[in-house]
Amino acid sequence: MTRKILGLSALLILLLSIGMLPASTQSMGGAVPTIIVRSVTQAERPIEYETTRLVVENMRELGLDVEHRAVPWAQLIDEIWYTRTGDDAWEMTYWRMVGRPERSDPDEFTYNLFHSSVRDGGYNFIGYNNPDYDALAEAQRVEVADKEARLDIICEAQQIIRNDMVNAYFVHPLTPQVINTQVFNPDSVVTQAGIGVHNFWTWIGIEPTGDETTLTTSTTSFLNSFNPLEIAGDAPSRVTEMTWDRLMRINPIGVAKPWAAETITWEDSLNVVVTLREGMTWHDGEPVTSEDAAYTFEAALAGTTQTDEDGNESFRAEAPDYYPFARNVANIEIIDDLNVRFTLHTPSAAFETSSLAKLNLIPEHVWRPIIEDLLTKDDADVDSIQEDIPIGSGPFKYVAFDVNEFVLLEAFDDHWARPKIDAWLMNVLPNQEATLGQIQAGEMNFLWEWPGDPGVLQDIVDSNEQLDLFSAISIGFQYFAFNVRYEPFDDVNFRQAVAHVIPQQFIIDNIYNGFAAPADSFVSAALEYWRQCDDLPTYDFNIEGARQLLEDAGYSWDDDGRLHYPGG
């Protein structure tokens, strides 16, 4: 707040001093200061880097002084996520939201990205604060039963966001994935809406055609934990979702269906009874019981309340990653060996998708002692835990894990849905050339992550009979985020003008080589149901239009062509 006051007074002084200048400049505000647009480095994500660069060039056409700042991902996180306010606050950045199965329900994006309650530390890092929108985001959670009503709300939310242009969406990437069809039967590959072929259903359903029964894949990013209570990133999530079962799973068309649970029964909008499948065992042979299911939520909720020097109370969760997904649970009641009842604080439409289908079932006999020990420590949470041999009940079980090198899993024979492959191996391979080399040489038979130029991949697949390229539109999206807390991005006109200088089709054609679909909302076209809305506003690529928009809003240009704020 103080910053704003300071900024305003500085502006005032500036305006006053400008007032002393000759009349011709009197109607102008101060020049729009240098804008820093951030992205990751070219080495890490060439596509994101080049897109940012292109947009920065175009923004300059508006008379803006723009600087492109490319930093490594970890540093970018620091500069965006942890520097939301203050003098060093970011202004505009390239950002991406990746598709994950649980994101098949629009709730997570609808609520977390824009609700004002998660402005300071949560996903609403852009600082969007709109009471009208907050009301919608809350309302869609309550409409559990009436899907149609919920759709209306979701559509309205999309309209508001599109109008306000707080995020300039431009593409949903088409994630290219390559499978060696000599090793695997391509018909057994399952495409999950918004995710692609690299999904749980493919992992358990893919059929080997010959002797090779190990699926070998790789990741370019970190593979740094193997922990059911930590969300460490995309690759570790792939591993945990296979090693630990979940009560429900998002099916290939994006709907949560019972999995480890035989049935899910809603008694009312606050009470739900979960009935477990019979005969499930943990990888160590212990049976899976309702107590384990209950403990899974207990563990996610575990934590201590601390009081700081000023007397403020705060809650420190032992599993901070999962705590938000369990927070709505008010009570857990074990009915019998297979039945457990959850009582919620508030009705939630997303409870199945983002809680029951999200939390990994963990064995109480392994985790209770660990959590209890952690509760006695101030300086450690579950992130610091790495089991020697992780025990889950999922269709794959642990064989070997070498931090940031590889994970090797094998099929769990006692699982009721035993995978058709015998082993699943993921290598860490940050080097794209090496990745290409391996998929061609057959060292790898399933390429599921490709941050490089899809065109090159297509060429290689075209020249290699063994390889097939799959691609699917992602739930995830790529966009430019604006920090709407501060000038100039606090002005919707300015944001809209910037949106007009993003050459969406050009980016798709030239940078993505066609491997992307145009995006205009946080709800992907892949989620067809939630896109049954009226047309959202369009922002065509039009630099002149953008200038006109700015002019209409009172912006002006000085003799050097530099953009100035509206005067007065």
Added chain:
Amino acid sequence: MQQEAMVRGELRGKKTVQFRQGSALRQLWETNLEVFQRDKLALLGLFIFAFFTLVAVFAPLIAPNDPLTPLKDANGDWIKDVVPYWMAVPGEDEAEGYVNTFHLGTTNIGRDIFSQLIYGSRAALLVGFSAAIAVAVIGTVVGLLAGYYGGWIDTLLMRAADVAFGIPFIPFIIVISAFFDPSIWNVVVAMAVLLWRDSSRVIRSQVLVIKEQAFVSAAKVSGASELRIIFVYIAPSILPLSFLYGTLAIAWAILTEASVSFLGFSDPDTISWGYMLQDAFNSLALSREAFYWIVPPGLCIMLTVMAGFFIGRGYEEVLFPRLRRM
């Protein structure tokens, strides 16, 4: 060539004499001259430097295109992944709506590789020469102070050199680059901070030798001040050594900049050969078999670095005549 002061005087009012004054600078010049006269490879190295310096200075005139802006065809699309015109299939390019005039083709987003190569010489020489100056100047000053004054100054400076010797060079630059914004100056700063260690040690020991030589004592006996002794008597003798380490520093700086760029710690708005290779590698030039993209920057690095080595070797052979080939 260097203009040399002449001494002119009347001798006992009878005859006028006139002769070359002779100076340390003159001798230095002659040493340099000897290096390049004696060693044809050193001369070649000098030519290479001169060549790339010209290229760097006149880059905007030589480079046909801006190195960073993707080129666009008639439809406004990027002219991507184009092979050099001498490799192109006739007619293919015209069909796409542009004329292929690219000596070395274009990158995967349509930048002119040849222009990048031309502009890349700027970064290389900038890094090379600034690092050379930093290394030579710091090394010389430290070596002179430590060698001449000895005592605690010597102890302090040489222990500092030991510390510099204990710090791994490339990791150091990487860490520096991570903490400060990516820039080619990181390399220069890191070299200046660390690489004076070699030159200062050698220069120090040379100073120790020269300091004990009779002509220095003679100057002292004549009443010369310490500064006079350091700068008039000792410094000129060790300057060729500074040149030697300076030229080697050019080579190391260019190589190091390339490595650091390759690891992705460079400023992407400054085209350097190392950056080009990084770009090529990350843009899958190997898989594209775009050797016209990979080979030229590597060759340029090799050439300039070798030029540094050649000149350095020339100096070595003059400074340490035992290495001379017979």
Added chain:
Amino acid sequence: MTILSIRNLKVDYATQDGVVQAVDGVSLDVAEGQHLGLIGESGCGKTTLLKAIVQVLPRNGRIVAGEINFKGTDLLQLSRTDMRQLRWREIATIPQASMDSLNPVQRVGKQLTKLLSVRGGHDKRAAKRRAVDLFDLVGLDSDRLSHYPHEFSGGMKQRAVIAMALALEPSLLIADEPVTALDVIVQHQILEVLRRLEEELNLTVMLITHDISVVAQVCDSVAVMYAGRIVEQADAGPFFASPAHPYSLGLQQAFPNLARPRDQLVSIEGYPPDLREPPTGCRFAERCPFVLDACHSDDPQLQLVGADRYAACLRSSEMDALRLQAEDPALWQQVEVVQATAGPQETWGDSASRAQDGSAEWAGQPGAYADAVATGSDSGADDILLELRDVSKRFKVGGGLAGLLRGDKEQTVYAVNNISFSLRRGESLGLAGESGCGKSTTGKLLVKLLDASDGEIDFDGVDLTALDGENLLGFRRRAQLMFQNPFEALNPRFTLYRSLTEPLIIHGWTDENERLERVVETLDRVNLRPAEVFLDKYPHQLSGGQLQRVVLARALVLQPDFLVADEPVSMLDVSVRAGILNTTRRLARELGLATVYISHDLSLLQYTCDRIAIMYLGEIVEIGPSQQIISNPQHPYTQALIAAVPVPDPTIENPPLRIREGVPRPTEQFIGCPFSQRCPEVMEACLSVRPPQVSDDEGHITQCHLYGEHSASPKLKDSNGTRA
């Protein structure tokens, strides 16, 4: 029987500047059992001759013509392998600088046994036994076999090399400068070893040296080499009694001789000819005082001039007459003009005929310079200019933080220990002693290159330690130093003018013309004429003798009252040494300079100094008038030093030394006499009581118990042998 016979040998070196005919038609015979001394100054081809004999010429060297017969075999016809087998089995060669000829990273014993097993075919045990014998033979303790070369003193290394050379029992031993750069006592002992071996093993020896006194001591015949030719060959007796070549004559007279002191040494001025284009006539013609016109055109051949005597001179028949003339140094002085145009590599033009008498001009034209000198010496010749009282200089080593870290204990080196003496204006004093005795440190103290740790050095009544700023600069103008190594004493990057004008600039001479005048005048006075020609030369363009004159000129350019000359000629060729000494001595006398000469060479000091001080381990053990010191030495150390000086006269044999080599470490402090460890006369008192200073009326002071109250102290017999 002739063991080695060289006929018309010619050796060329291909250099960048042309072909150097280093050895040009040498014929030489060595008979079995003969001890031949090959004399010549540097560059005359004597080392090339040796290398040609055993065929280890450098890559650019080539034997162009001639034959080398060894025991009837022409060595030049032998295969490489056969020749290699011959080396050290038949012909053993001790290379120049043999002190550095041992592998620094291998134990000496190992090098010796290896030689014995690889080359001599001895088995391991036999080799070891033989090594012990050999060490014994050359007077080395066999414990030393397990030491590394750096643990040996210079003399010991030389002995070890001799042992190695003898290991394979060769029939011919060729030693190249075996005693050069050794201290006089060590030199004497090495020569003694050689002499003994000659007798014991009946060796044939060829000894190559520039020092005729060494030859006089160990050789029975002599060959003189000059500019690639043998100019004279004779038996030692006749040779020293009556040299048959002008060059030999000059050499003989150029050497100061303790036994026959002379007023003026002969300096053979000029330089040997350029061997890339040797003159058509006699090669010595340009430097010869007896030169005839015919000498420039006719090339004299080596011919029989008497019984077993050969010489290459057109005037050899008149030699008896010439010999008489040659006694007069003025005759040789005629050519004392150091040619400006001539570097050592430049041809010696006809400018030699423009010989001028330097001193005449100097006296005839008393310019500003002479005036200044006159005023300087107004105050009277008896004035004390310099006085040292109980001066000591200690160095601390191994201390400090680094030393502490390294665990070194701080140690003190007593470089100069409590010395006192005084010097009058115009007087010359010599400081003598073995290396490490502190004489050079004393020299540095005198010109305040170092400050004394204790005691006072008064220069013209002012204590040197108190000088700073203007006063110091004033002192710097008055006291100058002349250095040992002329090649290092001048800044290689400065022209001579720059070097000479530097002191003037420092002392505030702002007028270029005045400076130039002074520089030219000074060059003139040191006989570098015409001075203008030297001004823009660089040091590397000049010869050693010329350089040393420049060094002298630089010392004198400020017109000092006091000059320290530290080994002023030890790096120079014999033939030009006398020139430098003469000039220095003459100028000192003319200018009233007080001079301190520092030298290891007593005969030189006797020649140049009024008084001599003998130093040992930082102390002055004896000081007195030169003649007294030489003819009547009191201190046993002085006596030993004098006895060790080789005399260039085979008829005078040096007495055997009774003192052992090896100076104790200067870090030790002695309660008694520092010389007691080596003294042949050592008495009980010497170990515990500091010796007194005994003085006679002529100022001859000796610091020794032999002449004090403890002179009756009982002798300690056998405590010091003559051999280590």
Added chain:
Amino acid sequence: MSRGIANYIVGRFLQSVMVLWVIVTLLFLLFRLAPSNPMASYIDTEFTKEQEQALLARFGLDRPLHEQYVIYLINLLKLDLGDTFHYAGTSVIDILRADLPNTLYLTLCSLLLAYSVGVLGGIAMAALRGSRIERVGTTFTLMTRAAPQFWVGMLLLTFFAFQWKLLPSSGIGPAVVRYRWETEWDKLLSPIFWRHMILPTFTLAVYLHGLPLLLMRSNMLEVLDQDFIVMGRLAGYSERRLMIQYAARNAVLPVLTALTLGIGYSIGGNVVIETVFAWPGLGRTLVRAVQSADYPLAQGAFFLIALIIVIMNFIADLLYSLLDPRVGASAQAQIS
């Protein structure tokens, strides 16, 4: 005399310890005073201020700087390099312990290869002094030193791995094989591991062989000029013996010292090659740690590399004093 050497060693050791202390202190300051937030890596979570505080406490970053420094030094003495930000439940030292052997194998093998070739080549170059072969040979060597390592690596990869598929392109072996390597021995006994070593080793050796070759050549020329060689020739030793047993033996001493130093420096310089060949070593870990802002890990890797360099510098000094008897004496010579 042996006392001289002992003193020398002790002194050198203390000096190395001091150097290390200064480096460690610089490292501490560098990482603590770095402009960016050391906690930057915890995203994808909804963090509260309190949680951030707790994390800071967990890594000890909430204490005053001087306290952090003391704790840091104590931990270093215990070889406790802290926990990484990114590798759950794994300490820095665990990761480095896994990386170090790989880096050492690569470094030692390439150095061994490079120095064997270099020493022999240097002898040959010295023997062939002035010939055309020597000119071509030394120029070629200079070329290999001038070519960027990663570039050479890329080209070799293209041909040997991608085009001709003769050798594996990256890593130390496929995971299915690797996970069975329980000990370092298992790894070293596996031919697969050695196959993966070939390309990176060769690439490094191409670069590294230049130094020993040129050094050996110039040392040889220097030694061959020395008087004891002249005397050896006079003594009738064969040229071959003089070349190998005399000249080469003496000339190789500085090369051995360079080799020891080289171990330290190439561990630091392997960063690039390890990245190109995805070799799981210290250098690659350092690069990834820096890229992912895993400061404890970056700091640990840097420390370990510096430690090795300092140790190797120390050993080089020792080796020198042991191999060359004059060095111990030179400590003595300073006294006399």
